[in-house]
Amino acid sequence: MAEQTTKPQTEYDAERNEGGQGIVRATRRGLLQGAGLGAALSLLGAAGAGHGGLIGSALAAEPPFPAHKRWKIVFVNHVTTNPFFVPTQYGIQDAAELLGMDYQWTGSATSDAGEMVRAVNSAIAAKADAIAVPIVDPTAFDKPVQAALDAGIPVFAYNADAPRGSTNPRLAYIGQDLYLSGYQMGERIANLVDSGLVALFIATPGQLNIQPRLDGASDAIRKSGKKIDVQTVATGATVNEELSKIKAFYLGHQNLKGMFAVDAGSTQGVAEVMRESNLPAKGVHGGGFDLLPRTIQLIHDGYLDFTIDQQPYVQGFYAVVEAFVFLASGGLVGPGNINTGLKFVTKSSVDPYLNTSTRYEGKTTKAQIVPMSGAIKS
Known part of the structure; x- marks a missing residue:
């Protein structure tokens, strides 16, 4: 499957070196990559900070994350072409762009555990920096996950987790409490x-x-x-x-x-x-x-x-974030289970799902901020 690619860091640096006007013109893509999330937050947070604002303060800011390798996370999936996982892939793309990472989407189109295991083993052989996989079988993923960990590759479960009492050594689960x-x-x-x-x-x-x-x-x-x-x-x-x-x-x-x-x-x-x-x-x-x-x-x-x-967008987004923080900290931070939640959608609450087309629900490729409307319902 095709991997996500983003602008090389050298192009980002060229924009910075144009001076203040270059930074002001920076696009969302250019701003949120390169040195990673820390640099982006430093630049964004500096806007309006004192009289220098974005131009005067951002250039001197020290980002909390130094420049880093473009770590690659391989997402193995059990139904790679299922429309349910379209927003998951958008979540992966957005987080990877934000954090300066690459990703691959692979696995099985027919819930074939053997095919998924082979994809995990291929990711290990290719020296992936992290792996995310739905553990859809009680035992099939035990050995490949352990093999990845033995090779120094962190593994996260998403969407489906090993059963309670399982010996599967995955580091964390990102998904709904099923x-x-x-x-x-x-x-x-x-x-x-x-x-x-x-x-x-x-x-x-x-x-x-x-x-x-x-x-x-x-x-x-x-x-x-x-x-x-x-x-x-x-x-x-x-x-x-x-x-x-x-x-x-x-x-x-x-x-x-x-x-x-x-x-x-x-x-x-x-x-x-x-x-x-x-x-x-x-x-x-x-x-x-x-x-x-x-x-x-x-x-x-x-x-x-x-x-x-069950909010599939964040199942991809949060998995990338967990992998990034784990890798950036040398394994000192995290990992932790993330429950992506449960939300009943009924006739009284369905209209926003019909009237709004977003990446968050997989209906459009367009990146956008959706305005809040009305009271927030839990």
Whole structure:
């Protein structure tokens, strides 16, 4: 896969050496690379500092980070072409540009753990400076992660983590608390449905990026004490396959009371079936995970009760930041787990997702600052 490239440091230095006017003309790209985050913050923070402002103060500022190697972080992924990870890749690009790093996006398009392991081993052989990988298999990544650490390469898990009690030695996890997110979904299901058949759809049972959600949802429904009959349905790894399996299940179980999913593709499939058969009018509830455009539109149209945003942009952004700080400090700082959060998106809160196109949700390549509007809701 193509690697992110940014302007060499020599070009950044040439802009600085033009004098004050050169600095004032510096673009966002030029300003945020070269000597790294510290230099950028020193330049930005100097604006308005005394009468010299940006021109008078920035040139004499000592950046907290000296010039450094353009460290390369290799992101191994389990579904490299899945639209869910478009904002993740934008987060990686933005953080890499900000911190003066390079990256590579590689792995498997079909959740093949063996292919992912080979990608990790290739990154080790190529002497990557850091590796980030979703640990989607309970044991397959134990040896390659240890091999990377033995070679002095820090490894971070993102999006999916090793199970509790695992011996996997990854340094930190950046992503949603998957079991907790599923548990909270299960609580919401129990609030929506009093009794009857509820289907829980999952693309690939056992895979660690989604199985903990299913486990959490099932536990919460069971703990509610309601007479809800949960049936788990495997849907497959592609959107078309998922839709077909969901449609077939509904046609064979038209007395069901709820249809919910723990992955993006299955959630979109649930929403499509809810629309095609107008199931909300029949008292059927639905919901799931992630922000595929079709899912968002059908929440707005009233066919789905909710979806859960796990904020994929920051899963990439924060992983790069953790790797940078670890490398810059010689391993003295960090690493630490980062929970990227859980946010229920419903009909009452969906409009900003429809009306705004940003890199943060993967809808545009354009870099922008989105103005705040109205009160902040937790």
